[in-house]
Amino acid sequence: MKLEVGGDSxxxxxxxxxRIDAYTAPEVEQKLTAAVDxxxxxxxxxxxxxxxxxxxxxxxxxxxxxxxxxxAMRLCGLxxxxxxxxxxxxxxxxxEISESREVALAELAAA
Amino acid sequence: xxxxxxxxxxxxxxxxxxxxxxxKLFVALRGAAGVDLADEAAVxxxxxxxxxxxxxxxxxxxxxxxxxxxxxxxxxxxxGSGLRRLGESLLGGDFGRGQGHAVMLFTHTHxxxxxxxxxxxxxxxxxxxxxxxxxxxxxxxxxxxxxSPRFFPxxxxxxxxxxxxxxxxxxxxxxxxxxxVRPLTLDHPGDAYAFRIEADGHSFVxxxxxxxxxxVGDYWRKYVDFxxxxxxxxxxxxxxxxxxxxxxxxxxxxxxxxxxxxxxDANVGTIVMVHHEPTYNDEKIKQIFDDAMRYLDRLPxxxxxxxxxxxxxxxxxxxx
Numbered sequence: 001m002k003l004e005v006g007g008d009s010x011x012x013x014x015x016x017x018x019r020i021d022a023y024t025a026p027e028v029e030q031k032l033t034a035a036v037d038x039x040x041x042x043x044x045x046x047x048x049x050x051x052x053x054x055x056x057x058x059x060x061x062x063x064x065x066x067x068x069x070x071x072a073m074r075l076c077g078l079x080x081x082x083x084x085x086x087x088x089x090x091x092x093x094x095x096e097i098s099e100s101r102e103v104a105l106a107e108l109a110a111a
Numbered sequence: 112x113x114x115x116x117x118x119x120x121x122x123x124x125x126x127x128x129x130x131x132x133x134x135k136l137f138v139a140l141r142g143a144a145g146v147d148l149a150d151e152a153a154v155x156x157x158x159x160x161x162x163x164x165x166x167x168x169x170x171x172x173x174x175x176x177x178x179x180x181x182x183x184x185x186x187x188x189x190x191g192s193g194l195r196r197l198g199e200s201l202l203g204g205d206f207g208r209g210q211g212h213a214v215m216l217f218t219h220t221h222x223x224x225x226x227x228x229x230x231x232x233x234x235x236x237x238x239x240x241x242x243x244x245x246x247x248x249x250x251x252x253x254x255x256x257x258x259s260p261r262f263f264p265x266x267x268x269x270x271x272x273x274x275x276x277x278x279x280x281x282x283x284x285x286x287x288x289x290x291x292v293r294p295l296t297l298d299h300p301g302d303a304y305a306f307r308i309e310a311d312g313h314s315f316v317x318x319x320x321x322x323x324x325x326x327v328g329d330y331w332r333k334y335v336d337f338x339x340x341x342x343x344x345x346x347x348x349x350x351x352x353x354x355x356x357x358x359x360x361x362x363x364x365x366x367x368x369x370x371x372x373x374x375x376d377a378n379v380g381t382i383v384m385v386h387h388e389p390t391y392n393d394e395k396i397k398q399i400f401d402d403a404m405r406y407l408d409r410l411p412x413x414x415x416x417x418x419x420x421x422x423x424x425x426x427x428x429x430x431x
Binding site: 053057084088099 | 327328331376402
């Protein structure tokens with residue numbers, strides 16, 4: 001698993017490559033926690049090829065924090081197999097999901 | 112070793128409604144086009160070919176599992192309403208003659224795990240012997256309280272079988288060493304216990320009424336280690352993942368998706384999903400586990416456990 005943090009003054013973009021499972025989720029959560037600073041958060045999962053229940057739990061934790069601390073959160077670029085897991089778990093109703101990073105950034109800017 | 116499920120429903124016994132039966136009949140009859148209904152053998156074959164949730168159902172009785180060793184030792188886990196029918200079955204053998212002996216393990220004493228106890232026929236026959244074990248140190252008091260006059264007309268003392276109550280404080284050896292039992296505390300309000308049972312060269316884990324509050328780290332590994340290489344894992348899958356992580360967090364139950372992840376990490380042979388949500392009918396339960404199978408299919412083939420939806424009467428035989 002590799003994770004990159006970038007963005008601009010308005011949005012922090014976190015891109016995760018590889019698997020998010022019971023063994024990589026702690027690092028993802030730790031780096032996400034460190035990256036959150038009040039800006040909107042965009043989680044780019046276009047290079048994430050696998051997500052388990054542990055990965056979904058990281059999303060839930062971040063989602064709760066975004067509501068508590070009033071920052072926008074959005075996911076983007078989910079591969080079909082990852083999107084299917086979100087659908088199976090009923091999580092597509094819990095998160096704002098965009099097709100691509102470009103679309104997500106535009107939607108965050110317009111919000 | 113043989114494992115048989117007598118009760119798989121969570122929380123409260125859940126009889127099938129008339130509406131559900133009508134729906135099952137409708138589905139079955141619509142599917143019968145082309146079947147020669149005048150031919151009894153053809154009809155029987157057709158009925159037998161229907162999926163469990165159409166020809167019958169997953170079952171409405173609450174938790175009860177029977178385990179038998181090759182030597183004939185009888186272990187009963189939990190006394191949900193499924194225990195009543197197990198009792199009827201046992202009365203056909205030694206227990207009907209007052210010559211039976213069984214060990215009973217209690218995962219915990221919430222109603223759906225003890226409510227069958229007062230209706231367990233073999234307990235009323237003098238000569239039968241029951242060794243009752245629980246991780247809670249006052250199991251006798253709890254069972255007695257359930258049968259106090261305010262709640263039940265017959266007190267515990269009327270049960271003529273010999274009952275010996277034991278507090279589990281560590282690993283157990285039962286039936287002169289033919290069976291080993293290891294307990295592990297599960298996250299559940301008031302605590303529940305999982306049991307890892309080794310007998311006849313096989314391992315079976317009963318892990319119902321457990322929530323997994325962390326899905327990573329040492330917390331996760333504790334359960335993976337406990338379930339590791341089990342031939343069969345009976346698992347609490349009452350909720351969808353969303354319910355387990357969001358809507359019903361801290362209610363003490365888990366989901367099929369978490370079970371699949373645990374079973375895959377622990378290299379479990381077969382995971383059997385139980386403790387079905389009582390507000391869900393058989394079709395909804397089928398749909399939840401169809402979704403779980405789609406989740407399973409995303410794992411590499413060599414990491415996938417066999418996944419079975421538990422139903423009343425399901426029997427798993429592990430040859431010595």
